[in-house]
Amino acid sequence: MTAVTPLTTGRRPPAGGSRSRRGRIGWLFVGPFMAVFALVFLAPIAYSLYLSFFRDQLVGGTSFVGLDNFQRAFEDDQFWAAVGRVVLFLAVQVPVMLGLALLVALALDSGRLYGKSFFRISVFLPYAVPAVVATLMWGFIYGTRFGLVGNINDALGVSLPDPLSPSLVLASIGNIVTWEFIGYNMLIFYSALRVVPKSLYEAAEIDGAGQWRIITAVKIPAIRGALVIATIFSVIGSFQLFNEPSILKSLAPNAITTYFTPNLYTFTLSFSGRQQNYAATVSLVMGVVTMIIAYAVQLRGMRKEA
Amino acid sequence: MRTMTRRAMRGVGLLCAAALSLTACGSSEEAASDKAVSGSDLRAALKEGGSITVWAWEPTLKQVVSDFQKEYPKVKVKLVNAGTGNDQYTALQNAVQAGSGVPDVAQVEYYALGQFALGKSLEDLSRYGADKFKDDYSPGPWNAVTVDEAVYALPMDSGPMALFYNKKVLDKHQIAVPTTWDEYLEAARALHAADPKAYIANDTGDAGFTTSMIWQAGGTPFKNRDTNITVDLTNDKGVTTYTKVWQKLIDEKLLAPISSWSDEWYKGLADGTIATLATGAWMPANFVSGVESASGDWRAAALPQWKKGDEVSSENGGSSLAVMKASKNKDLAYAFNEYANHSEGVQARIEAGAFPATTADLASPTFLDTTFPYFGGQKANEIFARSAAQVPEDWSYLPYQVYANSIFNDSVGKAYVSDTKLADGLKEWQKAAVDYGTEQGFDVNK
Secondary structure (H helix, E strand, O other): OOOOHHHHHHOOOOOHHHHHHHHHHHHHHHHHHHHHHHHHHHHHHHHHHHHOOEEEEOOOEEEEOOOHHHHHHHOOHHHHHHHHHHHHHHHHHHHHHHHHHHHHHHHHHOOOOOOHHHHHHHHHHHHHOOHHHHHHHHHHHHOOOOOHHHHHHHHHOOOOOOOOOOOOHHHHHHHHHHHHHHHHHHHHHHHHHHOOOHHHHHHHHHOOOOHHHHHHHHHHHHOHHHHHHHHHHHHHHHHOOOHHHHHHOOOOOOOOOOOOOHHHHHHHHHHHOOOHHHHHHHHHHHHHHHHHHHHHHHHHHHHHHO | OHHHHHHHHHOOOOOOOOHHHHHHHHHHOOOOOOOOOOHHHHHHHHHHOEEEEEEOOOOOHHHHHHHHHHHOOOEEEEEEOOOOOHHHHHHHHHHHHHOOOOOOEEEEEHHHHHHHHHOOOEOOHHHHOHHHHHHHEOHHHHHHHEEOOEEOOEEOOOOEEEEEEEHHHHHHOOOOOOOEHHHHHHHHHHHHHHOOOOEOEEOOOOHHHHHHHHHHOOOOOEEEEOOEEEEOOOOOHHHHHHHHHHHHHHHOOOEEOOOOOOHHHHHHHHHOOEOEEEEEOOHHHHHHHHOHHHOOOEEEEOOOEOOOOOOOOOEOOOEEEEEEOOOOOHHHHHHHHHHHHOOHHHHHHHHOOOOOOEHHHHHOHHHHOOOEHHHOOEOHHHHHHHHHOOOOOOOOOOOOHHHHHHOHHHHOOHHHHOOOOHHHHHHHHHHHHHHHHHHOOOEEOO
């Protein structure tokens, strides 16, 4: 940057004509990006917004309804029940998952672990399993009749609670998601830990800090950025929960409703209920809610850093 | 067949992009002629030839298509499997909406016909004289393809219900085959007491099954005339008759908590965990392919009655072929449809294992005398054919049954996993159905 500045300041300000030509050339460079950006990022949002102002009925066809859909969304018990469910999921599952991921990352980074590579790949492996496959697999494990839970019940003569019952199914989904994403988050933390200069640890040790003190005073503050990023990803991931409940639904049709999560709800609305307009509205509202919470997490994370 | 009926039973809806497309399509196709087409017109069309596309997942149609093309060499029929049940409906709705890629003929299940007919995407076949076929089809399917005098499809197969039972299991515990639902309840108690691992049936809440039961019990919870709909799942006598018995089965935990078509279900049917299965006559093929190891254990019987001495049955599943309004070659499309479902094609499909909806075939000696090695040599078709003739005629589905079925477990499902009563679950389902109908512009319960 410093090398460039003298060059531009050294010159006379360009004349009007050439400035506009430069502007045009600039747009030529930015143009392709802007076109694709507008097409794949802005257009869908604009289209959703457009859709959300209409209502399409089996009898009567399509009509403009203004903000009716938004009003309906704000009064929709099923939608807010779904939001409540993912918020609860977020509040419980994300801290557990990130805590475990951090623990594993710290363990790997400590250099005191035998078979580090094996351990690292084993923890990461579930992330490589497609969510659909993982959910099906866990679905079999959760089975109380022919699944692992059933086998344990039979072998030990106990009767474990059914993981797919309405009261436990959210926790069971949390378990699947945790299993799937510990490795991913561990990798984020681990790579952040790897770039912390070793000299900091040595300095801390010279100052008489124990391992625990090094973790709390050096390592965790050093990877705060990674923690915030991982948390934001998890917030978004929680709010977009879809695959797991959608697949488990066939195993637990009465425990997982068609409005179990906001995503599942919009899916049902548009593909079973042919209410694309209202589904678009719900998606927009959900997008805003997600943004607010993700932004709050970011603000809070950054404030601590400062 | 298997997947088709699975969809029919589950009724998970995926009807997408419907009305917007349908209204648009209606206006652009208004120009199409409504004049009557005679048999000689059809013969001329067949002679002239052309090509049509058929969207269907029914496997027995493959043979029909090749026979048809042999008979009318100038006609090319392209049979496309565009998905099963709801997947296909989604694709179909999208095609109708886009106004291109719409097939000439499409397979539509009975319970989903209303939704397509209402959207005006199906051709009224009465101008081809299909309205004269009333007596050629058994009452249930015929009733399903006709809406207010219009004939929107020709019945392809049907699912008159029967009770399939594992004879080995019932014999072992000396339980007689129940002939009424009260006896069924008694049998359920006796069986579960004798073997705590065995259940009389599996049920986790299935809209298709529940509505079939209500149908048999003489209920008419759904009525519709044009855009006026009545939904009554609270006071309807069929509903109350059904819930009275079924609530006891649920309360006493006599139903295996296994969803139909799951792996557990097949295992249960094979190992005696599930002792009976009340379902459509299309089931035998599924037994043969999915529950092979229990060959010889199972038998078919008439559906238990709600009132002793009655002879009333019901329908479960089944589908039809419809001619799309957007088809460019409706005459050929209809000619194929009639061939497959009303004339020569029917026999080919029966031979391939389909259960027909045509009364002539249901009454034919060769059909009735067919023995089923799987059922220990039983002439099961006799039972199914009798059942087909005993289906109450006044039943109808909602014009948006696909969606209603898809949200069935949200409300009624609670009865299976909590203290909620079946009647309350059905009441909640009614509310959801009424709300949706009103939202969609119908006059519901007014």
